[in-house]
Amino acid sequence: MKALRGKTLLNNPAQNKSTAFTREERAHYGLQGLLPYGVTDIHIQQQRVLANLRSKSSDIEKYIYLNGLLERNQRLFYRTLINHIAEIMPLVYTPTVGEACVKLSHIFRKPQGFYLTPEDRGHMLARLENWPETDVRIVVVTDGERILGLGDLGANGMGIPIGKISLYVACAGIAPSQCMPIMLDVGTNNQQLREDPLYLGYPHPRLTGEDYLSLVDEFVEAVQQRFPSAAIQFEDFSSQNAFTLLDRYAGSGRCFNDDIQGTAAVTLAGIYASSRITQKSFADLKIMLLGTGSAATGVAELLVPAFKAAGLSEAEAYSRVSFIDRRGLVTATHALIKPRIRSFVKNLPAADFVTAIATIQPDVLIGATGTAGAFTEAVVREISRYQQHPVIIALSNPTSHTECTAEQAYQWSEGRAIFASGSPFAPVTLHGRTYHPAQGNNVYIYPGIGLGVMVSRARLVIEDMFLAAAKELANCVSVEEIERGSIYPDIVRVRDISHKIAVRVCQVAQQNNLTKMETDLFNNLEASVRELMYEPSY
Known part of the structure; x- marks a missing residue:
């Protein structure tokens, strides 16, 4: 392929290095006169990017600026995003x-x-x-x-x-x-x-x-x-x-749905990790889901095999999960029950949200409604009556649509809640103690799934991959993070987490005869996956 030169090279976002082109490169590629005199490496360029980014007065202006950078200099965009993931990912x-x-x-x-x-x-x-x-x-x-x-x-x-x-x-x-x-x-x-x-x-x-x-x-x-x-x-x-x-x-090709399966895996990982704080066995948990859409249903459907893997029968697994919709607890008396949640229906009297909590006394409350404020003060206080450390996971995005804020969860539970959300929240200080809400973002799951499928060349994306990813993610939560009440790892480690999940996905693909991956790659799988990961630099 003919090498790009001059303005054509500078206008190609995948190959452009802008002011990082050396004197020799400028002469070789016909760039002399097209760039200012100074030569600055990618580290100095990042400083300029961050200074410009932080000068913007609104997040949407920052979004536009970052998209412009991606369109100009792909490697600089990704290097800056990787190095400053906590600041730039939102x-x-x-x-x-x-x-x-x-x-x-x-x-x-x-x-x-x-x-x-x-x-x-x-x-x-x-x-x-x-x-x-x-x-x-x-x-x-x-x-x-x-x-x-x-x-x-x-x-x-x-x-x-x-x-x-x-x-x-x-x-x-x-x-x-x-x-x-x-x-x-x-x-x-x-x-x-x-x-x-x-x-x-x-x-x-x-x-x-x-x-x-x-x-x-x-x-x-x-x-x-x-x-x-x-x-x-x-x-x-x-x-x-x-x-x-x-x-x-899904049964005939490499297909998956992140809203269903990715959300389910990241939520399951948070529940696994929460047990390290509550000191309760996963097999003993009762879980209540607010919402009956794709996200909530996907979570419930992944919880069943997770409970079965923990030793429960299928009937027991279904009994541990309950749904709340706009009419209250989903029971056999409901007029309309979505086909996929029929197995989770409870043979109990009709009950509103608060009454359902009093009746079932769930350990974990998960929201996937897209409705801001759906976890009211009455709801949070009620679950806190029965659980020393109620696990409250408000999944809905963006922040304006979350079921409750971190501050509300901590205040209404008197600081006892273990809180996580789909969008990020800043630390909350209450009665002299600082709480660190975790973000249950699907970014912990789907990139590692995709990388594992790519490396293994798995023919299908199967449920066991998401179960394995959830366990791996939960294992990545450090002792220090558990001690401060976080049930997800620091986002700065997401690249390493994706690597670990990809390795597990490759192993699941091999165990299920879904891959023709070369034997020598499996002999040193961790190194093989790492070697295939793109590192933006120049």
């Missing part, structure tokens, strides 16, 4: 990505990712030929119908796959050229968006039914043909479509 993903998605058509600068619409029906394979990379290993796709807790944002939801891809690179070391964000733009039922003259999506009502499914079928087949080594991660689909698509494709 800007490239939750919670800032929620605001970015809402405003995406208005803040659009330069196209990123790949867009497919119903007008591409019959031609999707040909369309994918337009993507410049051929060795794609990770595809993150959304149809924009259920973006975080914000609902139907149509094509504006492209911010989610873009953000997830950036974390695949930073947190698991999958090379940018091997990652592909895709928007399956099938329209939107958000009329306000369709009437917005700046909206960039397919301006029609959403495709539904067989028309929708046949389009997704063609998409999946096209991806599998064009990129036969790729895993497809479904992201932010509606609950109904999320389960339908997972059931439709």
Whole structure:
């Protein structure tokens, strides 16, 4: 391939080093006169990036600035993100990505990712030929119908796959050229968006039914043909479509749904880790879920095999999990019970949320509703009556949609709650003690899953991989973190955690005869995985 030169080289984000090009390189590549005199290495460049970033007055301005950096200098962007993950991850993903998605058509600068619409029906394979990379290993796709807790944002939801891809690179070391964000733009039922003259999506009502499914079928087949080594991660689909698509494709290819399986694994890991604080056996726990959507249902469905692995029968496992919806405890008297949660229905009298807590006395309360304030003071105080250290996990994103804040959980439980959330919260000081809320972010799970599938070339992504990932993540919580009440590790260690999870995924793939990975790689698996991880530098 012909080497790039001059302005063409400077305009290529994957190869551009900007002021880091040496004198010799400037002469060799025709860059003399195109750059200022000073030569600055990547470390000095990071200082400039951070100074500019911190000068911005709002998170959305920081998001725009970081996206601009990614479009100019890919390696500098990822090096800065990796080295300052705790500061920058909330800007490239939750919670800032929620605001970015809402405003995406208005803040659009330069196209990123790949867009497919119903007008591409019959031609999707040909369309994918337009993507410049051929060795794609990770595809993150959304149809924009259920973006975080914000609902139907149509094509504006492209911010989610873009953000997830950036974390695949930073947190698991999958090379940018091997990652592909895709928007399956099938329209939107958000009329306000369709009437917005700046909206960039397919301006029609959403495709539904067989028309929708046949389009997704063609998409999946096209991806599998064009990129036969790729895993497809479904992201932010509606609950109904999320389960339908997972059931439709997971048994025949490398497919998984992060909202269902990633959320389930990270939540299970937090529950495992919480037992080290409460000193309760996992097998003895009672768990209550607020919400019956894809995230909550996915958590419940992974809890069953986890309980069975802990020695419970299947019936006992189902008995340990209960659901709350808007009508209260999900019981046999409910008029409408979603098929996937029928096995969790309780033969108890109808009860509101607080009464259900008094009746069941759960050890763990998990929220996955997208409804701010759903964990009221009465709810938190009630669970605190029965548990010395109630485990409260508020999963909903962004921060404005969380079921309760860290401060509320600690205040209403008189400082006894073990709290975790999907979005980050700052430490809370109460009665002279500082509490450190943990963030149960899926970024602890899906990058390691993707890396493990990529390295092992597993044919399928199976439940046992998520169970193994949850155990590995729980084991990564240090003694010091447990002592300060955190049930997830410090995010600065996420790259090492992804490596450990990838190793376990490879082992699960081998144990289940899902891989043809070379024997010599398995002989030194930890080193083999580490060697394949992308390190941005120059």
